[in-house]
Amino acid sequence: MSSTTDDGFNPTIHAPQRLRICAVLDAADRVEFATVQEQLKVSASVLSKHVSVLMDKGYLGQSRATRDRRQRVWLSLTQEGKAAYRAHVTALKEITGA
Amino acid sequence: METEPVATRPTPEEAAAALREAESAQESTRAVKVPAWYYPVLGLLFAPYGLLFVIPREGLWNLVLLASLAAFIGAFVLLARIGVNQMGVLRWLTLRELRPVAIWSLVPILGGIGLYLAYDTPWAWVAMTAGLGVAIALFGPYHRRTSPYHRRNGDR
Numbered sequence: 001m002s003s004t005t006d007d008g009f010n011p012t013i014h015a016p017q018r019l020r021i022c023a024v025l026d027a028a029d030r031v032e033f034a035t036v037q038e039q040l041k042v043s044a045s046v047l048s049k050h051v052s053v054l055m056d057k058g059y060l061g062q063s064r065a066t067r068d069r070r071q072r073v074w075l076s077l078t079q080e081g082k083a084a085y086r087a088h089v090t091a092l093k094e095i096t097g098a
Numbered sequence: 099m100e101t102e103p104v105a106t107r108p109t110p111e112e113a114a115a116a117l118r119e120a121e122s123a124q125e126s127t128r129a130v131k132v133p134a135w136y137y138p139v140l141g142l143l144f145a146p147y148g149l150l151f152v153i154p155r156e157g158l159w160n161l162v163l164l165a166s167l168a169a170f171i172g173a174f175v176l177l178a179r180i181g182v183n184q185m186g187v188l189r190w191l192t193l194r195e196l197r198p199v200a201i202w203s204l205v206p207i208l209g210g211i212g213l214y215l216a217y218d219t220p221w222a223w224v225a226m227t228a229g230l231g232v233a234i235a236l237f238g239p240y241h242r243r244t245s246p247y248h249r250r251n252g253d254r
Contacts (some may be wrong), residue, residue: 009107016119023120027127028189035186039126067183074188089120095113 007094008087012057017042018050022085025060025077033062033073051075059084127187131245136181137238143173145231148210148224195245199237206230 005011013022017040024039025031031039037047054060059081063074077085108116147170153163182188210226213219 014108014116016116019116019120020123023123024127027124028187030188031127032183032186035130038186039123065183072183089117092108092113092117095108096110096117 005091007091008084009091009095010084010088012053013059013085013088015050017046018054019088021047021050021054021075022059022077022081022088025075026082026085030063030074030076033075036075054081057081057084128189130185130187130189131242132238133181133184134238134242136177137241138235139177140174141231141233141235141238143170143177143231144234145228146224147231148221148227151220151223191241195241198240198244199233202233202237203230206233 013019020040021036024036033044033047033051037044040047051060051062055062059078061076061078061081063076064071065074066072150163150166150170153159153166155163206226206229209229210222213222213225
């Protein structure tokens with residue numbers, strides 16, 4: 001399946017959890033993995049699976065930093081990811097007729 | 099399977115629901131508040147910055163100046179890092195959110211410039227940065243209470 005249609009609708013991003021993940025990350029420069037998990041109220045394993053899918057598409061990047069002597073993962077949308085998410089939102093708005 | 103792309107295009111109702119979900123997720127992220135201590139500490143760090151302008155530019159004082167500048171920058175970076183780590187979000191405030199402090203800051207800025215022009219003294223900059231420090235410190239509680247993104251969930 002192609003990653004996007006002509007109007008920007010993106011089947012990969014449209015999956016409910018991934019759309020919300022992209023929405024959270026589009027609202028900030030970077031968000032900690034645990035914060036995304038808390039915002040979306042999903043388990044770490046579920047979030048990890050969706051993060052992997054988005055990373056495979058090149059939409060999402062992650063970095064690591066130490067806090068309280070533990071490695072923390074920070075997530076951010078790539079430029080491609082931001083463009084794909086925003087195009088997808090535009091496509092959704094067109095579908096609603098808004 | 100949950101991780102597979104969504105095969106079918108949504109109906110207008112489904113698209114509208116998806117947009118509401120996305121907007122709700124974004125609002126929750128924007129509603130994450132800066133820690134209460136952050137802006138007062140930032141203001142406290144910024145306030146004495148004007149003293150750099152009264153340090154003599156000679157001999158060992160140059161080293162003091164460089165060390166002070168390095169300490170200021172290092173402290174600011176450390177403060178930002180601690181604040182972001184505590185929030186779990188790195189988000190720059192919007193121009194709308196920053197507008198109050200930008201307006202308040204005009205008072206010490208114009209006052210400092212006026213003092214300098216009137217008295218030709220570097221202490222005018224000390225007064226200016228002290229005033230800016232107060233403006234920044236006061237911005238924190240104001241922002242926590244009035245940001246358009248914070249009203250939805252109350253304290254977080």
